[in-house]
Amino acid sequence: MAANLATEIVSAGGRRGNRRKWVTVVRTPVGAAATVALSALLVLAVIAPILWTDWANRTDTAQMLHGPSSAHWAGTDNLGRDILARVLVATRLSVELALLATLIMVGVGLVLGTLGVLFGRRVGRVVAAVINIAVAFPGLLLALFFAVIFGIGSKGAVLAIGFAGAPGFARLVQTLVAGVEQRDFVLAARVAGVNRFRILVRHVLPNVGEALIVNATIGAGAALLAFAGLSFLGLGVQPSDYDWGQLLGNGLTGIFEHPVAALAPGIAVVLAGLAFNFFGEAMAKSIGVTTTIGKLRLPVVKPAGEGAIPAKDGATDDDTVLTVRDLRVSFPSAHGAITPVRGVSFGMTRGETVGVVGESGSGKSLTALAVAQLIERPARVTAAELNFLGTDLSSGATRADQDLLGVHFSMVFQDPMTSMNPTLRVGGQLAEVARRHGGLSRTEARDRAVDRLDAVQIPEPERRAGQYPHEFSGGMRQRAMIGMGLMGDPALIVADEPTTALDVTVQSRVLQLLESIRRERNVALLLISHDISVVRQVCDRVLVMYAGQIVEDLPTADLHSAARHPYTRALISVVPDMHTALDEPLAVIPGRAPDPASFPAGCAFASRCPLATERCRAEMPPLETDAAGRRVACWHADASAASGSSGASAPEQMEAAR
Structure with missing residues (x-):
């Protein structure tokens, strides 16, 4: 699996690097x-x-107390x-x-x-x-x-x-x-x-x-x-x-x-x-040290609420990989519970690629961590349903759940430098999954690790398996993390901002690799990003999150032509393209997202929306599904779509409204 104080290790660069550092002491x-x-x-x-x-023990009374x-x-x-x-x-x-x-x-x-x-x-x-x-x-x-x-x-x-x-x-x-x-x-x-x-x-x-x-x-x-x-x-x-x-x-x-x-x-x-x-x-x-002289996996509590999740056309129960209904994540505070994820519902099927987009703080990564059972106390995770490959993950920590996630659930984290243990060889880290869940011997697990490194297009996989993470480039580390996820038999890969720390060329290669793995292995891919242009490259469907909620769910092909939520249209409009005027400031979404500790009673986007009315500020719009299976949470969704088709961008509309 692809997974200060007073004292901090500045550079853990493997055992050989450590030996060099110890030599510098003298x-x-x-x-x-x-x-x-x-x-x-x-x-x-x-x-x-x-x-x-x-x-020292020889006594001599003639020499007592002599200087x-x-x-x-x-x-x-x-x-x-x-x-x-x-x-x-x-x-x-x-x-x-x-x-x-x-x-x-x-x-x-x-x-x-x-x-x-x-x-x-x-x-x-x-x-x-x-x-x-x-x-x-x-x-x-x-x-x-x-x-x-x-x-x-x-x-x-x-x-x-x-x-x-x-x-x-x-x-x-x-x-x-x-x-x-x-x-x-x-x-x-x-x-x-x-x-x-x-x-x-x-x-x-x-x-x-x-x-x-x-x-x-x-x-x-x-x-x-x-x-x-x-x-x-x-x-x-x-x-x-x-x-x-x-x-x-x-x-x-x-x-x-x-x-x-x-x-x-x-x-x-x-x-x-x-x-x-x-x-x-x-x-x-x-x-590089300055001197000075736990985690619990949470059971998910089921509330009474239910929520409808649209299924992919033609999908059967056997195709369903993940079902999430009314997922909530809350943290205690001095002024009551703070709930940064509020009622998220979605489903995924085999071979489907779903993108999750939104500004920082919208709850994207927290949703993924909750699904992966990585939210720790004192946080509280609740869901009407949290089902992975037919297994209910809401019953608490069991060995069977751990084995299921270990073999069939893969998570690629954002920073490739912190996503691998700097003190262990890359091959050993990959082999751990096979030994833990596959029952392979040390030699068999290493051979499989070399094979997985080769599968993710890392050159000289035999030699690279014996190296430490600091000896890999950023793109190679990210690919090695993906290879770690392939050590088992993944049905779902969650990629949380996998290209943020990479340059554009390496970013493209990583995205192509994820897409090829999805296509060849029929794996469901959940791609989390704040960049809607990245999601458009590889995803079938897009979930737009704002203030801990899904505000729109639609096919990627409909993003430009059929996006109905003002926030979705704003995200599209602020992405520069070849037609962006060079002598004008870049488009931005005015205002800022609300604080999770004080979400408004109505639509969380109302304070930034040019179409907002008193109803928007007083009542939270439900996430409704239309005849085409698209979902949107907006009182003025049709008006937003019409204004978008008129040619004015969402930021321009917002600026005019101000």
């Missing part, structure tokens, strides 16, 4: 210095206990033990405990931050509220609180610091995930019936992984400092073990006589913290 002065420092710290943590543990000397560079403690050796040996425990605390922070943060994706938006809102409350408290205060709960000692301190840092990391995860789960490739995976956990692991987390790694690295530095603070206060590592925080606390007792005893572990803490933080910042700059 090419900057700060990055190189941080890499050397962090590497030295980790090496020291491994070898120091092996080389200097005996020296720096050639024998003891940082002096000795109250038992005559070498302070520098103890600082070096304490590196392992200090770093080890800090990394354990970071691991807990990341693990708990990931779980909390992704609960909304796994269990839905309601759970996500509750978890977000808890996280926001926890983040409001200072981290050290939370760490002290958890230290009291978990008890004094290394284990309690690790748990305390890990859980204290988890809320901040969880909020970061929530924000990053929220930015990715709305991408088209995630929506496509949902239509394909991929379960929530697989969507999270395969499609969401890989796209935020770099940012999480960077912030976890910086978090490790913060955890190291926090752990040293707890040990300094006597809540962390307890004798006979020791870390930098404990050594710092011991050194402060005699700081006026022997300041180096406190200075040595203090310097170690600062340098280690800087190594983690600078390395994280260097990664952030190289990768």
Whole structure:
């Protein structure tokens, strides 16, 4: 299926591109210095206990509390033990405990931050509220609180610091995930019936992984400092073990006589913290990250209303692909429900191409998403009937519905760059559909993916299947998305503005490809566009939407000669052609579409219509069907058709009326 905060990945260009970005970390002065420092710290943590543990534990009462000397560079403690050796040996425990605390922070943060994706938006809102409350408290205060709960000692301190840092990391995860789960490739995976956990692991987390790694690295530095603070206060590592925080606390007792005893572990803490933080910042700059330290498929409720839908001439029940009656989509607000889609009804048969046109905000894409079962809570979807290939989709989420949509419903989204997962190879993304619904093996699914890429006219499909989306041009990505839809056996392809981001030449090729697929496979095609000239090229029938309603439904061949709604005629008139005067301003439709939060009582187009009367402003016209099967919702449809045939364009009529 063809499917910021604080932190955003600027360019996810595949694994090879990612490797190049990671290499650039060491090419900057700060990055190189941080890499050397962090590497030295980790090496020291491994070898120091092996080389200097005996020296660090050797007591010499004759050398107690001596200052720096050639024998003891940082002096000795109250038992005559070498302070520098103890600082070096304490590196392992200090770093080890800090990394354990970071691991807990990341693990708990990931779980909390992704609960909304796994269990839905309601759970996500509750978890977000808890996280926001926890983040409001200072981290050290939370760490002290958890230290009291978990008890004094290394284990309690690790748990305390890990859980204290988890809320901040969880909020970061929530924000990053929220930015990715709305991408088209995630929506496509949902239509394909991929379960929530697989969507999270395969499609969401890989796209935020770099940012999480960077912030976890910086978090490790913060955890190291926090752990040293707890040990300094006597809540962390307890004798006979020791870390930098404990050594710092011991050194402060005699700081006026022997300041180096406190200075040595203090310097170690600062340098280690800087190594983690600078390395994280260097990664952030190289990768393109700024640092800071769910979905439910809705059941469709059936209202009492009914609506008549004209069928294609000669169509039988076996030919019917999609039936939609009285479809409504509403969103809650502080002032009541907002309903941007209001009573949409239409039907489609096999091999039929239907275009949906209208200005931005008219409800075109929202209607398609509702049909595809991609509207999420708290939105509410209702319909008198929502039937796809004889299956009622209004009964709620079932595995059978997911399989049906995954195999027979294909959706091509608007932006080809965001419609594919940038971290997965193109062939693997196509193969997922075949493996999920077709039961094919990995090899069989890849072979089919190569075949589908070849079917949509992508050159060298075998090689291209192993590439990442960023290695494709815009037109090739769009064709690959169409190929993804052909991995199953589609009966309906919904193309939502599929050519908006493409130049005119590529646009023509994509439209020709869609038309050839429709013709060869007898597939129904629903083409959504704001450009009525694009729809005229490939569609049999046109649905004109305005303010969340269908205001006219007529054959494409009748657009110029028989369009009866003033809005339809206005859309036609504003499209420039070879006869448009170059020395005059381009025609426009005056005014603007009404706000969905405050639709008027009557016709929504009345404020912009030259034919509007008081009846238009007070009563909403019904969508009536004439003898030819055309539908129009206008009190003055016949007058509009007559004025259109007189030669005056709709914008000219509107301007004259003003």
